[in-house]
Amino acid sequence: MHWLYLLLAIGALMLAITTRSGGMLMLWLLATVGFLLAWVVGWYRNRIGEVSREEVAMVDPVELHRLRQLAEQRRREAAAQAAAGEEPQAR
Numbered sequence: 001m002h003w004l005y006l007l008l009a010i011g012a013l014m015l016a017i018t019t020r021s022g023g024m025l026m027l028w029l030l031a032t033v034g035f036l037l038a039w040v041v042g043w044y045r046n047r048i049g050e051v052s053r054e055e056v057a058m059v060d061p062v063e064l065h066r067l068r069q070l071a072e073q074r075r076r077e078a079a080a081q082a083a084a085g086e087e088p089q090a091r
Contacts, residue, residue, distance in 0.1 A: 009036045016028030
């Protein structure tokens with residue numbers, strides 16, 4: 001859909017080039033700038049929408065809680081090994 005704004009901007013520029021009135025020239029040039037801006041914004045939104053994260057890939061609260069429990073368990077094991085004078089095992 002954003003490509004339509006580019007075509008409208010080109011059309012408005014063609015009208016600006018062919019007009020003989022100064023007021024119409026300014027009107028068509030403003031329309032050209034407006035349509036170009038709308039095209040850039042639409043292109044940007046389309047581009048960002050393709051690379052945005054999906055909610056499916058995000059970590060849900062249950063999984064996050066499980067990961068926190070695993071991290072806490074590893075910290076306790078490392079602290080217990082350090083207290084016993086052993087070197088922590090690499091995982």
